[in-house]
Amino acid sequence: MIIDKDLACKCCGALPEQGIYQKLLDGLNLMSQIIDFHIESGYRCAKHNASVGGVKNSSHRYGFAVDLHPIPDGTVSDLATATRGLFPREGLGVYDWGIHVDTIPWPRPGMWNECQKK
Numbered sequence: 161m162i163i164d165k166d167l168a169c170k171c172c173g174a175l176p177e178q179g180i181y182q183k184l185l186d187g188l189n190l191m192s193q194i195i196d197f198h199i200e201s202g203y204r205c206a207k208h209n210a211s212v213g214g215v216k217n218s219s220h221r222y223g224f225a226v227d228l229h230p231i232p233d234g235t236v237s238d239l240a241t242a243t244r245g246l247f248p249r250e251g252l253g254v255y256d257w258g259i260h261v262d263t264i265p266w267p268r269p270g271m272w273n274e275c276q277k278k
């Protein structure tokens with residue numbers, strides 16, 4: 161069971177005031193039943209977001225986004241396929257290192273590519 165705490169800021173354990181977006185948590189819980197993944201980054205406080213090079217108004221700042229890495233035996237493409245099935249209307253950024261899932265309810269141009277390509 162994936163809960164708010166699992167997506168807390170990696171540097172300080174903080175969470176957004178309103179918590180992690182329920183739709184994101186629900187989707188991740190469904191996903192965890194079909195594929196294993198590593199939660200790399202969920203909510204980010206302002207300081208942590210800046211230190212990882214996130215854009216200023218990143219969805220990570222408000223509990224709408226998560227970055228997932230494949231487990232050692234998994235692949236980014238398997239993760240992306242599972243995500244598309246469970247978050248069909250949400251944003252998905254696919255990178256070499258993993259995926260950025262974005263459930264922010266007010267899409268804006270370019271948001272799916274806001275995670276740095278590292």
Ligand SMILES: [Zn+2]
Nearest residue numbers: 169171172205
């Ligand atoms: Zn922090």
Ligand SMILES: [Zn+2]
Nearest residue numbers: 226227260275
């Ligand atoms: Zn991201």
